Amino acid sequence: MASDTGADGTVGKALDVLDMVAARGRPVRFSDLQVGSSYPKATLYRLLQTLTHQGMLAYDEDRGTYTLGLRLVRLAHAAWSTSSLAPLARPYLDELAAETGETIHLAQLDQGQVLYVDKRNATKPVEMFSSAGKVGPAYCTGVGKAMLAYLDDGALEAAIARQSFHQFTPETLDTPEKLKAELIAIRDRGYAFDREEHEPGIICCAVPILTRTGRAIGAVSVTSTTARTDLAALEAQAGRIKDSAARIAAVAEDWRFPEQG
Amino acid sequence: MASDTGADGTVGKALDVLDMVAARGRPVRFSDLQVGSSYPKATLYRLLQTLTHQGMLAYDEDRGTYTLGLRLVRLAHAAWSTSSLAPLARPYLDELAAETGETIHLAQLDQGQVLYVDKRNATKPVEMFSSAGKVGPAYCTGVGKAMLAYLDDGALEAAIARQSFHQFTPETLDTPEKLKAELIAIRDRGYAFDREEHEPGIICCAVPILTRTGRAIGAVSVTSTTARTDLAALEAQAGRIKDSAARIAAVAEDWRFPEQG
DNA sequence: AGACTAAGTTTCACATAATGGAACCACAGG
DNA sequence: CCTGTGGTTCCATTATGTGAAACTTAGTCT
Incomplete structure (x- = not known):
């Protein structure tokens, strides 16, 4: 389920990828994500890079896996306490x-x-x-x-x-x-x-x-x-x-x- | 501050906006964000729209204010428990x-x-x-x-x-x-x-x-x-x-x- | 009222930034 | 040494995002 059919623009896709990572609930490899994702390899790769660079994902060099980044925890704290x-x-x-x-x-x-x-x-x-x-x-x-x-x-x-x-x-x-x-x-x-x-x-x-x-x-x-x-x-x-x-x-x-x- | 000098691409900017909203720690109007943001009106506006549409922000119709969205809380739960x-x-x-x-x-x-x-x-x-x-x-x-x-x-x-x-x-x-x-x-x-x-x-x-x-x-x-x-x-x-x-x-x-x- | 002003929204020609097919690299097994 | 799989990079193409400016409201002042 690539879910959000109405994924508007690049950020929509990026957030979709975030959700995909979140959905697994554990460190995921690039190829884990590729299957079941409608995005072509290169695109998915770039999205992951961007998200990682932004601290929304964390990349484990040794294992070659992605997990959700701590920046999310920080944002969520704010979300939880204000919204x-x-x-x-x-x-x-x-x-x-x-x-x-x-x-x-x-x-x-x-x-x-x-x-x-x-x-x-x-x-x-x-x-x-x-x-x-x-x-x-x-x-x-x-x-x-x-x-x-x-x-x-x-x-x-x-x-x-x-x-x-x-x-x-x-x-x-x-x-x-x-x-x-x-x-x-x-x-x-x-x-x-x-x-x-x-x-x-x-x-x-x-x-x-x-x-x-x-x-x-x-x-x-x-x-x-x-x-x-x-x-x-x-x-x-x-x-x-x-x-x-x-x-x-x-x-x-x-x-x-x-x-x- | 506009912080992330190395805001790569559109998603970088979008996330930057998210941070801006988070930084205020309370519902913000469009114009609150516009001052202190380096983005031109229209761009900022579109970013806010996209984020809102994606559930990362919530828009209060009556007051015309934005707050962080609950989707963040959901993501953060996953982040917290896996990363x-x-x-x-x-x-x-x-x-x-x-x-x-x-x-x-x-x-x-x-x-x-x-x-x-x-x-x-x-x-x-x-x-x-x-x-x-x-x-x-x-x-x-x-x-x-x-x-x-x-x-x-x-x-x-x-x-x-x-x-x-x-x-x-x-x-x-x-x-x-x-x-x-x-x-x-x-x-x-x-x-x-x-x-x-x-x-x-x-x-x-x-x-x-x-x-x-x-x-x-x-x-x-x-x-x-x-x-x-x-x-x-x-x-x-x-x-x-x-x-x-x-x-x-x-x-x-x-x-x-x-x-x- | 009518004339201003500020806040928010839409337009549109333009340029940047994302796209994705294909080529490339690195390494593990056979 | 070859072959396959997982991951990364190229680059011509085009979709996407851009932002000045025009436009709508909704107040405010006189």
Whole structure:
């Protein structure tokens, strides 16, 4: 999947290459990339050189492999702290985690996928980057559905087109139709469930974070297991979660005027 | 500043723009960027469009501002988990933190700057992205000097050229000469100190993480305050830190063969 | 209102920068 | 010594990006 069919210009291609490297998740050789890439040898080679020269990739001389560069980590730090809800939402997540004692996720929608930007774990201490930055499917997670439910028609269709509808479990909503029906229900009640749709035994209740104009800018969820609780019990928390979501929405609304300069 | 004088090609410029946005650390309007950018209006505009279209930037319709995009966060997660020492070093850092009870930093060198990739805080729980991804000066931090001390001549000169030598405190080594002398001493003894060179009252002892060939791929440090301890006490820990660094080096050495495929 | 100004967007002739087929190099096996 | 595979460089061709200037809005001042 050379993915981004609409790769505009040279930078589009370069970023596409970055994604390719990222997708492997381990050091890759030139030839690893060449197969499956639509770019001709020389072009791919030059793109890699440029990216490496720019610090977006790192080249291991000895092994002849490329990995993602540290410049990305630096940029992402800035991205995370200025563009994500995480820094704002932190105190509210802490609170919610303390009160519920369950796992909390904060997610945003990125190109039709769920991007987790923060997390509180019931038991273990927080796990740095290893959780923030993770992506997941939108059509079969609580946070994902909560956000999809508030997209306008155009954006929704675009997002749906990007879903794989892979059937992770027997409960997974595996067609656009089922999903759309579910989204209406979610809009109605104001929060979403994950009924073991992504992983067996894992359930959650998720609430969208809405702007005044009704756009979903993120979602918060409380996750648990069927062993420990059930949907009804989680639903009882919905009000509490909504409350947190509303408060996050409120600070997010103000925050866009960091300085009026 | 327009920094990257050697901005090769279009992607170089695009990435340069990304950095510019990142540098402000808050939503920026078009005109904010235009001043201080050497690119002509139309060019800058097109670059911004492309980056936005690619999800590297996000554009806020209402305010007319750009911020870094979430795609970066996604990429960085991959970068952090495949290219940084953090995932490998984690258990050793935990151990070191537990034993010393002080603040632990894990850093790598990126374009002449110190990039913190992980951290253990004495008291508070870990702070996600907010610490990882941060950058700091190399010439006046323990981890920075520890790594500089093991650069070869060419790389060292290049790195020194990138230092600001801003005098943060009376103790800051504010010339290349003083720094070079210090680096020799560090190489001799195998670890570096920060003698309140960056922040008054903050001291640390840092050890480079060395490959078999003697290249520094990162550094670990134990940080404390003059109120709580002193350099002599920190130096007593040096052996312990060296031990951690050596063990991290060992796993890092193997790790580059994730699968021989 | 009407006349200015500043911020953002589009155009278009032009030149630079990316393209990719093919040739080249280096090295490992047979 | 030949042959194949992985990686790097050339270079004529052309697509792409360039940027001065013109154009739209959306405010602001008088």
